[in-house]
Amino acid sequence: MHIEIGLLGFGTVGTGVYKLLELRREKIKKRTGFDVSIKKILVRNPQKQRNVLFEKSLLTTNPEDILLDKNIDIIVEVMGGVHPAKEYIEKAIINGKDVVTANKELMAKHGLELLKLAESHGVSLKYEATVAGAIPIIRQIKQFTVTDDIYYIGGILNGTCNFILTQMSDNKWDYYTALKEAQRLGYAEADPSYDVLGYDSMFKLKILIREIFGAEMDVKDMEVEGIANISRDDVEEAERNGCKIKLYAWAKKEGDKITAGVGPKLFDANSIFSRVSGVENAVLVKGDGFGQQLFVGYGAGQMPTGDAVLSDILDVINDYRFIRKISVDKTEYKNSFTTVAL
Ligand SMILES: NC(=O)C1=CN([C@@H]2O[C@H](COP(=O)(O)OP(=O)(O)OC[C@H]3O[C@@H](n4cnc5c(N)ncnc54)[C@H](OP(=O)(O)O)[C@@H]3O)[C@@H](O)[C@H]2O)C=CC1
Numbered sequence: 117m118h119i120e121i122g123l124l125g126f127g128t129v130g131t132g133v134y135k136l137l138e139l140r141r142e143k144i145k146k147r148t149g150f151d152v153s154i155k156k157i158l159v160r161n162p163q164k165q166r167n168v169l170f171e172k173s174l175l176t177t178n179p180e181d182i183l184l185d186k187n188i189d190i191i192v193e194v195m196g197g198v199h200p201a202k203e204y205i206e207k208a209i210i211n212g213k214d215v216v217t218a219n220k221e222l223m224a225k226h227g228l229e230l231l232k233l234a235e236s237h238g239v240s241l242k243y244e245a246t247v248a249g250a251i252p253i254i255r256q257i258k259q260f261t262v263t264d265d266i267y268y269i270g271g272i273l274n275g276t277c278n279f280i281l282t283q284m285s286d287n288k289w290d291y292y293t294a295l296k297e298a299q300r301l302g303y304a305e306a307d308p309s310y311d312v313l314g315y316d317s318m319f320k321l322k323i324l325i326r327e328i329f330g331a332e333m334d335v336k337d338m339e340v341e342g343i344a345n346i347s348r349d350d351v352e353e354a355e356r357n358g359c360k361i362k363l364y365a366w367a368k369k370e371g372d373k374i375t376a377g378v379g380p381k382l383f384d385a386n387s388i389f390s391r392v393s394g395v396e397n398a399v400l401v402k403g404d405g406f407g408q409q410l411f412v413g414y415g416a417g418q419m420p421t422g423d424a425v426l427s428d429i430l431d432v433i434n435d436y437r438f439i440r441k442i443s444v445d446k447t448e449y450k451n452s453f454t455t456v457a458l
Protein backbone atom coordinates (compact mmCIF):
# COMPACT_ATOMS: atom_id res chain seq x y z
CA MET A 117 0.00 0.00 0.00
CA HIS A 118 1.29 3.38 -0.99
CA ILE A 119 1.04 6.47 1.24
CA GLU A 120 1.62 9.73 -0.59
CA ILE A 121 2.85 12.89 1.03
CA GLY A 122 2.51 16.48 -0.11
CA LEU A 123 5.30 18.65 1.21
CA LEU A 124 4.63 22.38 1.67
CA GLY A 125 8.13 23.90 1.77
CA PHE A 126 11.54 22.57 0.75
CA GLY A 127 14.01 24.57 2.83
CA THR A 128 16.04 23.40 5.83
CA VAL A 129 13.33 21.19 7.35
CA GLY A 130 11.64 20.14 4.11
CA THR A 131 14.89 18.84 2.62
CA GLY A 132 15.59 17.05 5.93
CA VAL A 133 12.21 15.31 5.75
CA TYR A 134 12.84 14.38 2.11
CA LYS A 135 16.30 12.93 2.85
CA LEU A 136 15.07 10.95 5.84
CA LEU A 137 12.07 9.53 3.99
CA GLU A 138 14.35 8.39 1.17
CA LEU A 139 16.85 6.89 3.65
CA ARG A 140 14.23 5.09 5.75
CA ARG A 141 11.75 4.15 3.00
CA GLU A 142 12.60 0.44 3.00
CA LYS A 143 12.71 0.25 6.79
CA ILE A 144 9.32 1.97 7.09
CA LYS A 145 7.88 -0.41 4.50
CA LYS A 146 9.21 -3.43 6.37
CA ARG A 147 7.98 -2.24 9.76
CA THR A 148 4.59 -0.83 8.79
CA GLY A 149 3.65 -2.39 5.48
CA PHE A 150 3.25 1.08 3.97
CA ASP A 151 5.39 2.43 1.17
CA VAL A 152 5.67 6.16 1.91
CA SER A 153 6.82 8.63 -0.69
CA ILE A 154 6.63 12.32 -1.49
CA LYS A 155 4.33 13.06 -4.40
CA LYS A 156 4.64 16.85 -4.75
CA ILE A 157 6.55 19.69 -3.12
CA LEU A 158 5.34 23.28 -2.93
CA VAL A 159 8.01 25.99 -3.19
CA ARG A 160 8.16 29.67 -4.07
CA ASN A 161 11.08 29.46 -6.45
CA PRO A 162 11.54 26.21 -8.40
CA GLN A 163 14.86 27.44 -9.85
CA LYS A 164 16.56 27.72 -6.43
CA GLN A 165 19.60 25.51 -5.73
CA ARG A 166 18.82 22.96 -3.00
CA ASN A 167 21.32 20.77 -1.17
CA VAL A 168 19.56 17.53 -1.99
CA LEU A 169 19.24 15.25 -5.01
CA PHE A 170 15.65 15.09 -6.17
CA GLU A 171 13.41 14.86 -9.20
CA LYS A 172 12.68 18.44 -10.37
CA SER A 173 9.19 17.40 -11.57
CA LEU A 174 8.18 17.02 -7.90
CA LEU A 175 8.21 20.80 -7.47
CA THR A 176 5.16 22.99 -7.92
CA THR A 177 4.27 26.57 -7.16
CA ASN A 178 0.53 25.82 -7.16
CA PRO A 179 -0.74 24.74 -3.70
CA GLU A 180 -3.85 23.16 -5.28
CA ASP A 181 -1.66 20.55 -6.98
CA ILE A 182 -1.19 19.21 -3.45
CA LEU A 183 -4.21 20.27 -1.43
CA LEU A 184 -6.76 19.03 -3.99
CA ASP A 185 -4.92 15.85 -5.00
CA LYS A 186 -7.15 12.97 -3.84
CA ASN A 187 -4.23 10.56 -3.75
CA ILE A 188 -2.23 12.62 -1.26
CA ASP A 189 -2.89 11.28 2.24
CA ILE A 190 -0.63 13.42 4.43
CA ILE A 191 0.32 17.09 4.14
CA VAL A 192 3.60 18.11 5.76
CA GLU A 193 3.71 21.87 6.30
CA VAL A 194 7.29 23.11 6.66
CA MET A 195 7.05 26.49 4.96
CA GLY A 196 6.69 28.67 8.06
CA GLY A 197 4.78 31.90 8.74
CA VAL A 198 1.09 32.24 9.59
CA HIS A 199 -0.26 33.07 6.13
CA PRO A 200 -0.79 31.27 3.82
CA ALA A 201 0.28 28.24 5.91
CA LYS A 202 -2.92 28.46 8.00
CA GLU A 203 -5.22 28.55 4.97
CA TYR A 204 -3.36 25.65 3.33
CA ILE A 205 -3.64 23.52 6.47
CA GLU A 206 -7.34 24.35 6.80
CA LYS A 207 -7.93 23.36 3.18
CA ALA A 208 -5.98 20.12 3.67
CA ILE A 209 -8.00 19.24 6.77
CA ILE A 210 -11.31 20.04 5.09
CA ASN A 211 -10.24 17.80 2.21
CA GLY A 212 -9.73 14.92 4.65
CA LYS A 213 -5.95 14.92 4.77
CA ASP A 214 -3.86 14.31 7.85
CA VAL A 215 -1.43 17.10 8.60
CA VAL A 216 2.01 17.31 10.17
CA THR A 217 3.52 20.73 10.85
CA ALA A 218 6.76 22.16 12.27
CA ASN A 219 5.29 25.67 12.40
CA LYS A 220 5.43 26.91 16.02
CA GLU A 221 4.27 30.44 15.27
CA LEU A 222 1.14 29.08 13.59
CA MET A 223 0.49 26.46 16.28
CA ALA A 224 1.03 29.01 19.06
CA LYS A 225 -1.32 31.55 17.50
CA HIS A 226 -3.99 29.29 15.94
CA GLY A 227 -3.26 25.79 17.25
CA LEU A 228 -6.45 25.45 19.23
CA GLU A 229 -8.74 26.32 16.34
CA LEU A 230 -6.77 24.12 13.91
CA LEU A 231 -6.85 21.18 16.32
CA LYS A 232 -10.62 21.58 16.69
CA LEU A 233 -11.02 21.72 12.92
CA ALA A 234 -8.93 18.55 12.53
CA GLU A 235 -10.98 16.79 15.19
CA SER A 236 -14.25 17.78 13.57
CA HIS A 237 -13.04 16.33 10.24
CA GLY A 238 -11.68 13.14 11.82
CA VAL A 239 -8.10 13.75 10.75
CA SER A 240 -4.81 14.15 12.64
CA LEU A 241 -2.86 17.36 13.13
CA LYS A 242 0.55 16.58 14.60
CA TYR A 243 3.26 19.04 15.62
CA GLU A 244 6.12 17.34 17.49
CA ALA A 245 8.71 19.40 15.56
CA THR A 246 7.26 22.68 16.82
CA VAL A 247 8.99 22.43 20.21
CA ALA A 248 12.62 21.56 21.03
CA GLY A 249 13.59 20.02 17.67
CA ALA A 250 14.34 16.31 17.94
CA ILE A 251 13.33 15.99 21.61
CA PRO A 252 9.99 14.11 21.67
CA ILE A 253 8.58 16.44 24.28
CA ILE A 254 5.03 16.86 22.95
CA ARG A 255 4.57 13.10 22.77
CA GLN A 256 5.99 12.67 26.28
CA ILE A 257 3.84 15.44 27.72
CA LYS A 258 0.71 13.87 26.24
CA GLN A 259 1.58 10.87 28.38
CA PHE A 260 2.62 12.87 31.48
CA THR A 261 -0.61 14.86 31.52
CA VAL A 262 -2.49 11.60 31.98
CA THR A 263 -0.14 9.84 34.39
CA ASP A 264 0.75 12.93 36.46
CA ASP A 265 -0.12 16.45 37.41
CA ILE A 266 2.58 18.61 35.89
CA TYR A 267 3.18 21.87 37.71
CA TYR A 268 6.39 23.18 36.13
CA ILE A 269 8.19 23.15 32.80
CA GLY A 270 11.36 25.03 32.00
CA GLY A 271 14.19 24.86 29.60
CA ILE A 272 16.37 26.01 26.77
CA LEU A 273 13.98 26.00 23.82
CA ASN A 274 15.87 27.93 21.15
CA GLY A 275 18.81 26.29 19.37
CA THR A 276 19.95 29.48 17.65
CA CYS A 277 20.30 31.43 20.92
CA ASN A 278 22.01 28.55 22.67
CA PHE A 279 24.42 28.22 19.74
CA ILE A 280 25.19 31.96 19.82
CA LEU A 281 25.73 32.03 23.60
CA THR A 282 27.92 28.91 23.44
CA GLN A 283 30.11 30.34 20.68
CA MET A 284 30.43 33.66 22.50
CA SER A 285 31.50 31.82 25.62
CA ASP A 286 33.56 28.82 24.42
CA ASN A 287 35.12 30.26 21.27
CA LYS A 288 35.03 34.01 22.07
CA TRP A 289 33.03 34.75 18.91
CA ASP A 290 31.18 38.02 18.70
CA TYR A 291 27.39 37.98 18.64
CA TYR A 292 26.97 38.74 14.91
CA THR A 293 29.50 36.13 13.72
CA ALA A 294 27.70 33.52 15.82
CA LEU A 295 24.27 34.60 14.53
CA LYS A 296 25.47 34.47 10.91
CA GLU A 297 26.81 30.96 11.44
CA ALA A 298 23.53 29.85 13.05
CA GLN A 299 21.75 31.14 9.94
CA ARG A 300 24.19 29.37 7.62
CA LEU A 301 23.63 26.11 9.49
CA GLY A 302 19.84 26.43 9.07
CA TYR A 303 19.09 26.87 12.78
CA ALA A 304 17.64 30.37 12.67
CA GLU A 305 14.14 31.39 11.63
CA ALA A 306 13.63 33.09 8.24
CA ASP A 307 13.54 36.29 10.33
CA PRO A 308 16.19 35.65 13.01
CA SER A 309 14.86 38.42 15.22
CA TYR A 310 12.20 35.85 16.23
CA ASP A 311 15.03 33.80 17.75
CA VAL A 312 17.15 36.48 19.38
CA LEU A 313 14.24 38.54 20.73
CA GLY A 314 12.81 35.47 22.48
CA TYR A 315 9.63 35.18 20.38
CA ASP A 316 10.45 31.70 19.10
CA SER A 317 10.87 30.45 22.70
CA MET A 318 7.66 32.26 23.61
CA PHE A 319 5.71 30.47 20.83
CA LYS A 320 7.10 27.11 21.97
CA LEU A 321 6.22 27.90 25.57
CA LYS A 322 2.68 28.81 24.58
CA ILE A 323 2.30 25.44 22.84
CA LEU A 324 3.65 23.65 25.93
CA ILE A 325 1.27 25.56 28.22
CA ARG A 326 -1.69 24.52 26.07
CA GLU A 327 -0.49 20.95 26.09
CA ILE A 328 0.22 20.77 29.82
CA PHE A 329 -2.29 23.07 31.46
CA GLY A 330 -4.99 23.11 28.77
CA ALA A 331 -4.85 26.92 28.82
CA GLU A 332 -4.54 29.52 26.07
CA MET A 333 -2.10 31.88 27.71
CA ASP A 334 -2.04 35.39 26.30
CA VAL A 335 1.60 36.09 25.40
CA LYS A 336 1.09 39.64 26.71
CA ASP A 337 0.98 38.04 30.16
CA MET A 338 4.46 36.54 29.70
CA GLU A 339 7.61 38.49 30.37
CA VAL A 340 9.71 37.96 27.27
CA GLU A 341 13.29 39.05 26.73
CA GLY A 342 15.82 37.69 24.24
CA ILE A 343 19.60 37.75 23.95
CA ALA A 344 19.99 40.61 21.47
CA ASN A 345 21.45 42.88 24.16
CA ILE A 346 23.95 40.37 25.52
CA SER A 347 27.54 41.31 24.76
CA ARG A 348 30.81 39.38 25.02
CA ASP A 349 31.48 41.47 28.16
CA ASP A 350 28.29 40.10 29.76
CA VAL A 351 29.29 36.54 28.89
CA GLU A 352 32.82 37.06 30.29
CA GLU A 353 31.52 38.71 33.45
CA ALA A 354 29.20 35.72 34.00
CA GLU A 355 32.16 33.39 33.54
CA ARG A 356 34.29 35.31 36.05
CA ASN A 357 31.46 34.67 38.52
CA GLY A 358 31.44 30.94 37.74
CA CYS A 359 28.27 31.11 35.64
CA LYS A 360 26.94 30.74 32.10
CA ILE A 361 24.12 32.73 30.49
CA LYS A 362 21.30 30.73 28.90
CA LEU A 363 18.01 31.82 27.33
CA TYR A 364 15.51 30.11 29.62
CA ALA A 365 11.76 29.67 29.14
CA TRP A 366 9.56 28.53 31.98
CA ALA A 367 5.94 28.10 33.05
CA LYS A 368 4.45 27.03 36.34
CA LYS A 369 1.03 26.51 37.84
CA GLU A 370 0.18 27.38 41.44
CA GLY A 371 -3.46 26.78 42.28
CA ASP A 372 -5.32 28.07 39.24
CA LYS A 373 -2.66 30.63 38.39
CA ILE A 374 -0.22 30.08 35.52
CA THR A 375 2.85 32.27 35.25
CA ALA A 376 5.40 32.07 32.45
CA GLY A 377 8.31 33.91 30.94
CA VAL A 378 11.34 33.86 28.68
CA GLY A 379 14.64 35.56 29.43
CA PRO A 380 18.40 35.27 29.91
CA LYS A 381 19.27 33.47 33.14
CA LEU A 382 22.54 32.78 34.96
CA PHE A 383 23.34 29.14 35.75
CA ASP A 384 26.22 27.84 37.82
CA ALA A 385 28.90 26.68 35.33
CA ASN A 386 28.68 23.14 36.75
CA SER A 387 24.91 22.89 36.46
CA ILE A 388 23.25 20.64 33.90
CA PHE A 389 21.82 23.58 31.96
CA SER A 390 25.29 25.13 31.58
CA ARG A 391 26.43 21.95 29.92
CA VAL A 392 23.67 22.09 27.31
CA SER A 393 25.73 23.49 24.49
CA GLY A 394 25.57 24.62 20.87
CA VAL A 395 22.29 23.88 19.13
CA GLU A 396 21.14 21.61 21.95
CA ASN A 397 17.90 22.23 23.84
CA ALA A 398 16.92 20.95 27.28
CA VAL A 399 13.49 20.61 28.85
CA LEU A 400 12.89 20.04 32.57
CA VAL A 401 9.44 18.79 33.56
CA LYS A 402 8.19 18.47 37.13
CA GLY A 403 5.16 16.40 38.09
CA ASP A 404 3.63 15.03 41.25
CA GLY A 405 4.22 11.38 40.32
CA PHE A 406 7.54 11.04 38.50
CA GLY A 407 9.17 13.95 40.33
CA GLN A 408 11.32 15.55 37.67
CA GLN A 409 12.75 14.58 34.32
CA LEU A 410 15.16 16.33 32.01
CA PHE A 411 15.24 15.88 28.24
CA VAL A 412 18.27 16.98 26.19
CA GLY A 413 18.80 16.86 22.42
CA TYR A 414 19.34 18.88 19.27
CA GLY A 415 16.84 21.71 19.11
CA ALA A 416 17.13 22.80 15.48
CA GLY A 417 18.65 21.97 12.11
CA GLN A 418 17.84 19.94 9.04
CA MET A 419 18.11 16.35 10.24
CA PRO A 420 17.04 16.67 13.92
CA THR A 421 13.92 18.57 12.90
CA GLY A 422 13.32 16.29 9.93
CA ASP A 423 13.47 13.42 12.40
CA ALA A 424 10.75 14.96 14.58
CA VAL A 425 8.55 15.48 11.52
CA LEU A 426 9.15 11.87 10.43
CA SER A 427 8.15 10.66 13.91
CA ASP A 428 4.77 12.37 13.40
CA ILE A 429 4.39 10.88 9.92
CA LEU A 430 4.98 7.47 11.50
CA ASP A 431 2.34 8.20 14.13
CA VAL A 432 -0.17 9.00 11.41
CA ILE A 433 0.75 5.79 9.58
CA ASN A 434 0.35 3.80 12.79
CA ASP A 435 -3.11 5.31 13.15
CA TYR A 436 -3.86 3.96 9.66
CA ARG A 437 -2.58 0.57 10.73
CA PHE A 438 -4.12 0.24 14.13
CA ILE A 439 -7.05 2.57 14.51
CA ARG A 440 -8.85 3.73 11.41
CA LYS A 441 -8.62 5.75 8.32
CA ILE A 442 -11.58 6.13 6.05
CA SER A 443 -10.33 7.46 2.78
CA VAL A 444 -12.42 6.97 -0.31
CA ASP A 445 -9.72 5.28 -2.34
CA LYS A 446 -7.97 3.37 0.36
CA THR A 447 -10.74 2.23 2.69
CA GLU A 448 -10.52 -1.41 1.80
CA TYR A 449 -6.81 -1.84 2.33
CA LYS A 450 -6.52 0.41 5.36
CA ASN A 451 -9.47 -1.31 7.01
CA SER A 452 -7.74 -4.63 6.53
CA PHE A 453 -5.24 -3.40 9.11
CA THR A 454 -7.88 -2.52 11.67
CA THR A 455 -7.10 -4.18 14.99
CA VAL A 456 -8.66 -1.70 17.43
CA ALA A 457 -12.36 -1.01 17.33
CA LEU A 458 -13.41 2.60 17.80
N1 LIG B 1 15.11 25.38 10.78
C1 LIG B 1 14.88 24.67 11.90
O1 LIG B 1 15.80 24.14 12.54
C2 LIG B 1 13.49 24.51 12.40
C3 LIG B 1 12.41 25.08 11.78
N2 LIG B 1 11.15 24.88 12.26
C4 LIG B 1 10.01 25.44 11.56
O2 LIG B 1 9.86 24.78 10.31
C5 LIG B 1 9.33 25.66 9.32
C6 LIG B 1 10.27 25.73 8.13
O3 LIG B 1 11.52 26.20 8.56
P1 LIG B 1 12.81 26.15 7.58
O4 LIG B 1 12.83 24.89 6.82
O5 LIG B 1 13.95 26.50 8.44
O6 LIG B 1 12.48 27.37 6.61
P2 LIG B 1 13.15 27.72 5.22
O7 LIG B 1 13.04 29.18 5.06
O8 LIG B 1 14.47 27.06 5.09
O9 LIG B 1 12.18 26.99 4.15
C7 LIG B 1 10.89 27.43 3.89
C8 LIG B 1 10.40 26.73 2.62
O10 LIG B 1 9.05 27.05 2.41
C9 LIG B 1 8.87 27.57 1.10
N3 LIG B 1 7.85 28.63 1.21
C10 LIG B 1 7.78 29.62 2.13
N4 LIG B 1 6.70 30.38 1.93
C11 LIG B 1 6.08 29.86 0.84
C12 LIG B 1 4.90 30.21 0.12
N5 LIG B 1 4.14 31.25 0.46
N6 LIG B 1 4.56 29.44 -0.95
C13 LIG B 1 5.32 28.38 -1.31
N7 LIG B 1 6.44 28.00 -0.66
C14 LIG B 1 6.81 28.73 0.40
C15 LIG B 1 10.20 28.12 0.67
O11 LIG B 1 10.27 28.06 -0.75
P3 LIG B 1 11.62 28.50 -1.56
O12 LIG B 1 12.63 27.47 -1.18
O13 LIG B 1 11.25 28.42 -2.99
O14 LIG B 1 11.96 29.87 -1.08
C16 LIG B 1 11.15 27.13 1.36
O15 LIG B 1 11.36 26.00 0.54
C17 LIG B 1 9.12 27.00 10.06
O16 LIG B 1 7.81 27.04 10.56
C18 LIG B 1 10.12 26.91 11.22
O17 LIG B 1 9.75 27.70 12.32
C19 LIG B 1 10.89 24.08 13.35
C20 LIG B 1 11.92 23.51 14.02
C21 LIG B 1 13.31 23.69 13.61
Ligand SMILES: N[C@@H](CC=O)C(=O)O
Pocket residue numbers: 246248249273274275276277303304305311316415416417
Ligand atom coordinates in the same frame (compact mmCIF):
# COMPACT_ATOMS: atom_id res chain seq x y z
N1 LIG C 1 14.96 28.79 15.07
C1 LIG C 1 14.60 27.71 15.91
C2 LIG C 1 14.43 26.48 15.09
C3 LIG C 1 13.82 25.37 15.82
O1 LIG C 1 12.77 25.45 16.41
C4 LIG C 1 15.68 27.48 16.94
O2 LIG C 1 16.79 27.99 16.72
O3 LIG C 1 15.42 26.82 17.95
